Amino acid sequence: MDLIVAEYLLETPFPVEEVAAMMAGEQSSGTFVRVAGETDELRARAAAQVLSVEVLGQVDSPSLTSAYVERKGKAGPFTRARVRIAFPPGNIGRNLPTLAATVSGNLYDIGEITGLKLLSVELPADYRARYPMPAQGIAGTRATLGVTDRPLFGTIIKPNVGMTSEDIAALVDRLCAAGVDFIKDDEVCANPDVAPLVTRVPAVMKVLRKWQDKGRNVMMAFNITDETDAMRRHADLVAAEGGTCVMASLNWCGLSGMESLRAATPLAIHGHRNGFGAMSRHPLLGIGFPAYQSLYRLAGVDHMHVHGIGGKFVDHADEVTEAARACLAPLTDGADDRVMPAFSSGQWAGTMPSAYEAAQGPDFMFMCGGGILAHPDGPAQGIASLREAWEALSAGEDLEQAAQSRPALAAAFRFFGAR
Structure with a gap:
């Protein structure tokens, strides 16, 4: 199935692969613990997928503050990476605000994250066709x-x-x-x-x-x-x-x-x-x-x-x-x-x-x-x-x-x- 792919610039003091998986779960079928009704079949159908994680380097200080990071005593280093995550269009339907909420939304508030920027959104052709073309x-x-x-x-x-x-x-x-x-x-x-x-x-x-x-x-x-x-x-x-x-x-x-x-x-x-x-x-x-x-x-x-x-x-x-x-x-x-x-x-x-x-x-x-x-x-x-x-x-x-x-x-x- 064709997927909606979002690319992010991420900064975190935690293992980047774990945080990327957390991002995918937060914006699709998962949360920080498995919940009732979250079957394997549902996960297979609706879970977002981490396609790639490209580590870019590390810095000593966080770009943004996080009470969660402070609570956990994580003083760095802070790793920066490009992360690509794919989302099933069926989770969203033809719903532009929900598309935006899916590729952005709560991601900016995840405690483990000290920097996040949405860089691009790639759309399958059949999903793009659900929306209007320019009139002129x-x-x-x-x-x-x-x-x-x-x-x-x-x-x-x-x-x-x-x-x-x-x-x-x-x-x-x-x-x-x-x-x-x-x-x-x-x-x-x-x-x-x-x-x-x-x-x-x-x-x-x-x-x-x-x-x-x-x-x-x-x-x-x-x-x-x-x-x-x-x-x-x-x-x-x-x-x-x-x-x-x-x-x-x-x-x-x-x-x-x-x-x-x-x-x-x-x-x-x-x-x-x-x-x-x-x-x-x-x-x-x-x-x-x-x-x-x-x-x-x-x-x-x-x-x-x-x-x-x-x-x-x-x-x-x-x-x-x-x-x-x-x-x-x-x-x-x-x-x-x-x-x-x-x-x-x-x-x-x-x-x-x-x-x-x-x-x-x-x-x-x-x-x-x-x-x-x-x-x-x-x-x-x-x-x-x-x-x-x-x-x-x-x-x-x-x-x-x-x-x-x-x-x-x-x-x-x-x-x-x-x-």
């Missing part, structure tokens, strides 16, 4: 915008909060005139009193329909983050006004909320991962992006944020690259479920080569807030600098050399490159 994904998003051969150039509504619906609509009009493909609300602007969705969506969509009549399609990701029923109502409003995309903060809406939203709307869902750092930044605690994106892609999102290389956030270039390539790889062989990675945070024309290399092609969103809006010659030249950068990259030119004959790109280098 890369191909659908490109078809909506009529952009086939380059990255999608996007930006974010700034200031983050405080503008009225009319102010935001006016800014959207300027951005459409500048030539942007994609616009999104900021993650902290969902349904504020000063610009509630009930007035903001019609005001913005009136502008977008005007530009559509002129032959320009622009996708707006309205932030509809809310409780589940409200999100469905917000998505219906966007659809009724002719919109094509909604955005939600994945970590605060949760897996179930995102599943419910996907089931309720055919619109593209722009998945914003704000708060992910709380899950990922510690090297021996939480969830790595490959595992994280597997779970949220089962919820049916179409785009996922991966941060940006050389941007304002903490990510190393290899972390952003890993995230982008995970989004661009099918979850299982033969599945047409790739999602569009969205590079953001401190991006401008000069950081595009790194994004292009990370994505290994043009299938990505390149999101620039200041990189467009703060261009010294205005937003239109901010977009022009991105187009000029892409022209140069496509031709195999060095970007700084190319800037010598491309004025918008040259101005971007003078302004942003000095920062």
